Every structure is written in C-alpha cells, then in structure tokens.
Amino acid sequence: MTYLLEAQGIYKSYGAVPVLQDVSLAIRxxxxxxxxxxxGAGKSTLxxxxxxxxxxxxxxxxxxxxxxSFSHPREALDSGIxxxxxxxxxxxxxxxxENLLLGREPRRGGLxxxxxxxxxxxxxxxxxxxxxxxxxxxxxLSTAQRQMVEIARALSFNAQLLIFDEPTSSLxxxxxxxxxxxxxxxxxxxxxxxxxxxxxxEVQRISDRIVALRxxxxxxxxxxxxxxxxxxIQMIVGREITDIYGYEARPLGEEALKLTSLQAxxxxxxxxxxxxxxxxxxIAGLVGSGRSELLNGIFGAAPAVTGSVSIKGSTTCISSxxxxxxxxxxxxxxxxxxxxxxxxxxxRENIILSDQTKKSLLALRDEDEERKHTASLIxxxxxxxxxxxxxxxxxxxxxxxxxxxxxxxHTKPAVLLLDEPTRGVDVGARREIYSLLFTLARAGMAVxxxxxxxxxxxxxxxxxxxxxxxxxxxxxxxxxxxxxxxxSLASSHSQVAA
Amino acid sequence: xxxxxxxxxxxxxxxxxxxxxxDRFLAPVNIENLLRRTALFSLISIGAxxxxxxxxxxxxxxSMVCLVGTLLPWLTTTHNWPCVAALLxxxxxxxxxxxxxxxxxxxxxxxxxxxxxCGLLLYRGITRGLTGDQTQGFGSEFEGIRSIALTKxxxxxxxPIAIPSVAFITIAVALLAALVMNRxxxxxxxxxxxxxxxxxxxxxINTNVIKALAYVTCATLAGVSxxxxxxxxxxxxxxxxxxxxxxxxxxxxxxxxxxxRGGEASITGVIIGAALMQVLRNAIVLVDIPTQLExxxxxxxxxxxxxxxxxxxxxxxxxxxx
Numbered sequence: 001m002t003y004l005l006e007a008q009g010i011y012k013s014y015g016a017v018p019v020l021q022d023v024s025l026a027i028r029x030x031x032x033x034x035x036x037x038x039x040g041a042g043k044s045t046l047x048x049x050x051x052x053x054x055x056x057x058x059x060x061x062x063x064x065x066x067x068x069s070f071s072h073p074r075e076a077l078d079s080g081i082x083x084x085x086x087x088x089x090x091x092x093x094x095x096x097x098e099n100l101l102l103g104r105e106p107r108r109g110g111l112x113x114x115x116x117x118x119x120x121x122x123x124x125x126x127x128x129x130x131x132x133x134x135x136x137x138x139x140x141l142s143t144a145q146r147q148m149v150e151i152a153r154a155l156s157f158n159a160q161l162l163i164f165d166e167p168t169s170s171l172x173x174x175x176x177x178x179x180x181x182x183x184x185x186x187x188x189x190x191x192x193x194x195x196x197x198x199x200x201x202e203v204q205r206i207s208d209r210i211v212a213l214r215x216x217x218x219x220x221x222x223x224x225x226x227x228x229x230x231x232x233i234q235m236i237v238g239r240e241i242t243d244i245y246g247y248e249a250r251p252l253g254e255e256a257l258k259l260t261s262l263q264a265x266x267x268x269x270x271x272x273x274x275x276x277x278x279x280x281x282x283i284a285g286l287v288g289s290g291r292s293e294l295l296n297g298i299f300g301a302a303p304a305v306t307g308s309v310s311i312k313g314s315t316t317c318i319s320s321x322x323x324x325x326x327x328x329x330x331x332x333x334x335x336x337x338x339x340x341x342x343x344x345x346x347x348r349e350n351i352i353l354s355d356q357t358k359k360s361l362l363a364l365r366d367e368d369e370e371r372k373h374t375a376s377l378i379x380x381x382x383x384x385x386x387x388x389x390x391x392x393x394x395x396x397x398x399x400x401x402x403x404x405x406x407x408x409x410h411t412k413p414a415v416l417l418l419d420e421p422t423r424g425v426d427v428g429a430r431r432e433i434y435s436l437l438f439t440l441a442r443a444g445m446a447v448x449x450x451x452x453x454x455x456x457x458x459x460x461x462x463x464x465x466x467x468x469x470x471x472x473x474x475x476x477x478x479x480x481x482x483x484x485x486x487x488s489l490a491s492s493h494s495q496v497a498a
Numbered sequence: 499x500x501x502x503x504x505x506x507x508x509x510x511x512x513x514x515x516x517x518x519x520x521d522r523f524l525a526p527v528n529i530e531n532l533l534r535r536t537a538l539f540s541l542i543s544i545g546a547x548x549x550x551x552x553x554x555x556x557x558x559x560x561s562m563v564c565l566v567g568t569l570l571p572w573l574t575t576t577h578n579w580p581c582v583a584a585l586l587x588x589x590x591x592x593x594x595x596x597x598x599x600x601x602x603x604x605x606x607x608x609x610x611x612x613x614x615x616c617g618l619l620l621y622r623g624i625t626r627g628l629t630g631d632q633t634q635g636f637g638s639e640f641e642g643i644r645s646i647a648l649t650k651x652x653x654x655x656x657x658p659i660a661i662p663s664v665a666f667i668t669i670a671v672a673l674l675a676a677l678v679m680n681r682x683x684x685x686x687x688x689x690x691x692x693x694x695x696x697x698x699x700x701x702x703i704n705t706n707v708i709k710a711l712a713y714v715t716c717a718t719l720a721g722v723s724x725x726x727x728x729x730x731x732x733x734x735x736x737x738x739x740x741x742x743x744x745x746x747x748x749x750x751x752x753x754x755x756x757x758x759r760g761g762e763a764s765i766t767g768v769i770i771g772a773a774l775m776q777v778l779r780n781a782i783v784l785v786d787i788p789t790q791l792e793x794x795x796x797x798x799x800x801x802x803x804x805x806x807x808x809x810x811x812x813x814x815x816x817x818x819x820x
Contacts, residue, residue: 301700325702333700342694344761353690353701361684361711364677407701 002065004029004192005050005081005161010059012045019045020056020216025194027161032183032193034203037213037236038398038426043196046213047163050194051083052076074103082154083163090146092139097121099138100153124156127189128182142288144175151182161192168199169424172287172452173487180206198426200232201455212236236427244431245459246438252462253277254312256446257298257329257415262307264290264297268470270307275415275446280437282461283450284486290470291450292334295417298448299331300324301339312414325356330408332401334419334450340404341392347403348374348388354407377406382432398429405436416440418449422456434460454483466490502767505753508803509774516781523784526659530650532776533661534730537668538723540772542743543750544675545719547768550751551679552712553692553760554603554610558595558617559720559747563740565621566592566724571634571734581643589721595621596717600710618744626736635733647729664726668769671719676765685763688712692760749800750775774799 003026012020020042027033037043048054050061052070061068063079070076073083090099097117098105106116121134130148138146147167154162164183168176180202183193197203203210210222212235220235233244256277261270268290275281283291297304300318308315309329316327324331333339341350352370374388381402385395392400401421408416421437422430437460441447451457457464464476466489473489517523542559549556566588573584595617602613636644650660679685687708690698698705720743728734752758753774754767778799782792 320702320704321700322702322704331700338694339696339700342690342697342761344693345690349686349690352686353698353703356702359683361687361708362678362682364681365683365686367681 003027003062004031004064006062007046007050008060008062010046010049010056010061012042012049012054012056018216020049020213023059023213023216023218025050025211025218027192027194029160029192030187030190031208032187032195032206034195034197034207034210035213036197036200036203036210036232037219038428041213041236041426042216043213044165047083047165047194047196050076050161051081051163053083077154077157077159080158080160081163082157082159082161083165084147084150084154084167085165090138090149093137095135095137096125096132096141096149097134099149100124100134100156102153120156121152124152127155128152129185130182142175143170144172144178147171147179148182151186155186155191159191161194162186163194163196165196166198166424167195168197168202173454174286176202198424199453200229203232204229210235214238233427244427245434245456246431247460248438249462250278250438250442252279253444256312256444257448258310258313259298260308260310262294262297262309263305264294265302265470266305268293268297268305269472271472272307273465273472273475275448277414277444277446278441280441280447280449280460280462282457282464283448283467284454284457284464285467285490287452289467289490291467292419293470294467295331295419295448295450298324299329299417301331301333322356325354325411325413328411328414330354330411330413330416332404332408332416332418332421334423336397336400336404336423340407341400343393344391346389346391347378347383347385347395347406350392350403351377351407351410354411356411373410374406377410381406381409381436396426396429398425398433401425401433402429405433409440413445415446415448418447420451421449422451422453454486457486458483502755502764502770504807505755505767505770505774505803509770509777512774512777512781516777516784519781520784523780528780528784529659530662532773532780533659533665535776535779536769536773537662537664538726538730539743539746539750539776540668540769541671541719541723541726542747543754543768543772544672544765545716546744546747547751547754547756547763547765548675548679548688548712549610549716550748550756550758551688551692551760551763552709553695554709554712555614555748555758556599556617556713556716556720557611557614557744558599558621559716560740560743560745561618561621561625562592562595562717562720563724563727563743564734564736565625566721567728567739568625568629568634568734568736570725570728571636572629574640575634575636581640585643585725588725589718592721592724593714593718596714597710599717600713603713604706604710614744622736629736631736633733633735634728636729637732644729644732647726664730667726672765672769679763679765684708684711689761689763692762694761746772746775749796753800753803 006026008024010020010023023046035043049056052073052075055071068079100121101117106113118134125132125134128148128151132145132148138149151162167179171179183206187193195206204224204227207224210224210232212219214236222231222235254277255274258274260272263270285291293302296302298309300320300323303319309318310316311327311329318324318327337343348370351374371388378385378388383399383402385399392403422433425433437447458481462478464481464486466473466486468490476485522528546556546559570584570588573579574581599613599617602608603610647664649663651663652660687698687703690703691705691708695705750771751768754771755764756762775796778796779792782789782795
C-alpha cells in the first residue's frame, strides 16, 4: 500500500546541537502510528516538522508521492496535515464555531455568514461523533472537550493526517478512553494518525505500528499485538527496565500531616485523614473530582473554607502558600509551566524563590552561596543542565519537574505534596522521580500525591485515598490495592436520596 | 548588559551626529544642562522601571511631578509653611498615593492602566483647583533650598564642566535601585512576579506586597523629582508642569531594556535611555528642527529602537528555541 506521508533522512539542529539525525517515518492512510521515546529524544521536534511549525535542515517530506515543504502550520494544514497540540491553541473568549473556522470564515457581502459557519461546525463535530453545542464559549469547556474542538478544527480542513502530541497527558482516564475511541473512529474514516505519547498502555492498545526515537535517531519499530511493555521500554531507553517504580516498604514514623474536617472548597465534603512521616499516600480519582483543590486547600493556594491542618502535632492556620512553606509544607503544583516554574528565570533563581524564612525583603542575597547550593541540588537530583544559571525554559519536561522538586526540597519540608508529579515526563526521569520520593520517605518525609495514572498510584503508594465529587469515598491499603478497587470507588457518585 | 551596551552605542552616535551638525553641543553650558535634565528624568524613569518590572504601568508620574512640584512653592510662599515641613508632607503624600495605587491594583484587582490613568487626571485636577491655575514659584527667595538643585560642583578646574548636584543625587538613587533590583530578595521577587505571578504566589511570595511596593517606589521618586524640577526651574504652571513626563519615563525604561511584559530590568539601561531622550530633545533645538516636530521625532526613534531590539531578539530566539 502506498504511503500517505513519508519523511526521509530528516536532520534538524538547534545551534550546534543536532536534535534529529537521519530520521525516517512513513504513514499509510487510516494507519495509527505511535511515536515513543524519552523527553528530548526528538519526538516533538519531528511532529513539529511534519506540522509545519518548524522546518528541517535536511531530508525530504513526501505527501502522496509529491515532495512538500512547509514554512507555516497553515501550509501543512492545506496539504492535509493537522496537529492537536499539547498546549491547546484555542481562543477562550470565542465560541466553538468561531474557533473551528477561525481565519477562514465564510462571508456573505463582506459580513460573516453565521448560518453557514454553524453548519460547517456541526458537520465537523458530527464527524467525531460527539455531542457539543457549537455556540458554547470555549472558556466553558473542559480540557477534554477543548481537545475535541481542536480535532474538529483540523478535520474541517480535510486533514488526512492528524498528529497528536501527548493528547492524554492532561486528561482523566475516562476522558482519555473517550479520546482513544474518537481516534479509532477517525481511523475507520481513513484518517491517518501520528500519536506521540509517553503512555505505553494506550500506545499498545491503539497502534498499528510503533516507532521509537532515541537521542534523535530511529531506535526501532514494533508491530502490535504481541509486543511486551519491556520490548517498548527497551526501544526507548536502550536497556531493559523491569520495574520502574521500585517500591519497598519502610518503617513509618509519627503523624506528620493531619487534616481535621478540612473543607477545601464549598462543594467539597469536609475530610479528615493523616499522613505519617515516611509514608507515601496517593489520592486517586477522576479529573474534576476535587483532588487538586484539596492539595491547594492544604497548601493555602486557594485557602480551605473550614477545618484545620496540623504539621507534626502543631495546628497551623494556612491561608497563603507563604505560610505553608514556613510551616513545612511544600507543593509540586499541577502545572509546572504556570504554577511551578518561572520559565524565563534560571534554575538558581527558581530554587531560591521558595525560601520564605523571614528575612527582610531588603536583605542582601549571597549569589555565590545560592549557586553552590543550587549546584548541589542539581547533582543530587541528576538535573541535566549546563549549571545553576541554565534558563528553565530550555530544559526538558523531566528536568523542569526535577527543578520544581529541588525548589521544594530546598526548604527541607516535613510534608511534600505533589500534584501529577510525572505529567509529561519520560520513563527515565520518571524512574528517578520515584526513587527520589522513596529516598525522601525513608528520610522521614510525609508524601501526599495526586495522580491520574492508576499504574503510578499502584506503583508507589503505601495507601490510597479515592476521591469523587469532592469527597473521599474510601481508603485502600497497599495489600488490597488494585485498579479495579480504585475505579469502583472513583466512579461511585454520591447517592441522591429518593 | 549586552542590551545596555547597544543602547550606549546609539547614545554615543546621537551625540556625535548632533555635535557634527552643531558644535555648540559640546559647550560646557549645554553639557551641564543635558546632565541636569538627564539626572532629573532618570529619577522618574527608575521609578517607572520598578513598576514595569512588576508587569504594571504608571501613567500618573507627570501629574505627581505637577502635584508635588506646584504645591511646594504654593505651600511655602502663599501659605508660609516652613520649607522642610512642606517638603516632608508632599513626599509623604506622593508615597501614600503610590500605596493607594498599589492597594487598588492588588486588593481590588483593578488594572494598573486604569488606576494610574485616574491618578493622572486626579492629581493634575486637584493641583489646578488648589492653586486656581496660577503659576507657582519661589521668586527670589528660598535660595537655601533651591541650591539643592542649582549647585554645581566644578572639581577645582579638573574637569572642563561643573557637575550639577542633581546628577549626584541621581547616581546615589540609581546605585541604590540597582542594588535593590539585583542583590536583594525584593528585586528577585519583583522580577519573579513580573514574569509569572502565579508561580511566584505558589513559591510563597506575597505578590501583593511586592507589587504595591513598586508603585510606592515609583510615586515617591516622582515626588522627589517633582521637588527637584521645581527647585531647578523656579516656576510651575499647574496646567502643564510635568505634562507627558510619564511617557518620557516609560519610554526611557522601555528603551533601557524593561519589557512591558514584565520581569526584566536594567537600571543602567534606563539611565542611558533617559539620556538618549534628552540628547534627542537637545538635538532638535540645536539642529534647528522645528520644535513642533519634537514628539514625532522622539516617537519615531523609540519605535525604531524597540523594533530593532525585538527583531534581534526574535532572530536570536529562532536560532535556539525548539
């Protein structure tokens, strides 16, 4: 069968650093090809070249046998290649229809032809088989729905190839499954899919072919079914990793964090639980079940409505992150780019920001000391960078996440809260983050984390709290942990009395 | 630092070209004048730089200069206030008004543009009302206090020109500002807030206090320069004293490398920016360009400067970014 798109001998470098070297990739119509690899392996760069976001230095792209070259995403779209970005690119203040047709609105007599626009939008949404009112403002849509709008937008350009860059990293399991269903629908309609993801289970589930990149080169191709997880991991990292979690039991200490009828937001049910020193507790649940709000309530980023928090036995009133840091609570927030890091600042500047020990604002800083301190954290967390002055924007996702963790550890907290600690982080860095969490727990830190990846929750938690509708529905100890146990609690909606 | 160097080259080029067109440019009187004007405008520009670094803007600087500059002679001559008392009161008022801007912006979450635009209208209106729109000045009295702004230090003939005292005031303020911006926790936090306020909050920074203090700094410096301006010229007309000064201040800060997106500041750059603006104004007079064109020329130069810098930045970024 002939290929829809063929990329051959792609070479791309930024400055003197080659990101892609002699990479080839081919996709047939109606085929789902997954692209896997560690952060920095060149997956996103390759996807961006195909979508016209950036241009290769050498190598050719052929679309249906004819050579093509894109200098703008619009040119790629016009030849039938659409991309659904990791960070969604929609105008929130416009409606679904307006977003779908942005830049090529049908006109009549110089004015917008609203009726035709609406029809076009409906047609595109119907192709995805989803119910969405085309007049809704995008601001009111969930992440999953926005993604659907992006997909519909690409389809309305008659895209024959859709590129997905980490599409499920910000979705709940449930929404993720829905997206995979939509992908299968598109495949059935003959649309080719290039699926870039870190999540191996879904890659295994949907792919016709899996292509791996390592250090900017092709590092293997696998054709499911009958491809084991280990084979894929080996293609990604070049060595075998059997257990990326490395769980081991530890002795637990005193209660380090105790919540007493803490109500995070008005729609939360007050909850009480505690985490002991050395314990790693996971909070599972669907996206929107109120897990992040609970962490933000404890941390004071969005102060809790009622209830109290005590740290190592002393009750504290936390109404701002500043107070949380001072009382020994640190948070690795959900979005590292918006909440966790100042991307345009250096690693050093980011790390010292969290130091809220009460010094005068006009006290002089000692930059040499800061640099030394940062350098030691860089070494101990294995952050890959040029040094303390490296700007965070230029780091890979995994290394950025490690900087956020370094920023937390810098204050030597008693309690570490983490919200989706490995979102968008590759296998290698993930393993390091898990092993760091176990090291910290062994040293007596209490760890409370939220994760939408069940496998991760099962892999590292000593105990799991399951949340749904702002309420903790139950607690599962490690002995009785299973995917099934968590999901049945997570999807148990509150009973309405008849 | 590299940025400031580029701007410095532009400044030097502007000086050379002006000199070639009219050699009176290097006359001691002209240089002294330039130094004094640059020093005065640098003060308000440094204040603007703090606010811009926080991600905000202050449009009330010119009216603040007018309020303080006009009411100082008004209180001392018309109302016979002791000079020191009037001075302390007015600087206090400026700082308090700055704090009000800060509170409205951080607590009520009003937009800095709106808050300080209202400031611009309010302070000038109040000044004109209080003084009955009459020009205020010290006459031939108050030589003691006026000498703060008028004294020149000649270094016993070591230098061909005498350095105006305000230049020393500005150098002291600039050194202090650079120290605060680059070496203290406040400066670090201010840049952090300007770049990403959410992440700064999550880091435990009290972003409201940090931002409010930037407005206090800016208003206070505007007040101080209002005093120095009026001591220098000895005549303040409420309807136009300090007019457009906020724009000179913002322009100098932006030329000097402060991004209106926030988070970036260079005190050295700001002062070079302020100097460039004054050289341009001076050149317009010396080269016999009709003064009506002053704004057009300054506007054009800022546009070219900022545009060129952005193009350089974009070219540099496209080389390395992913």
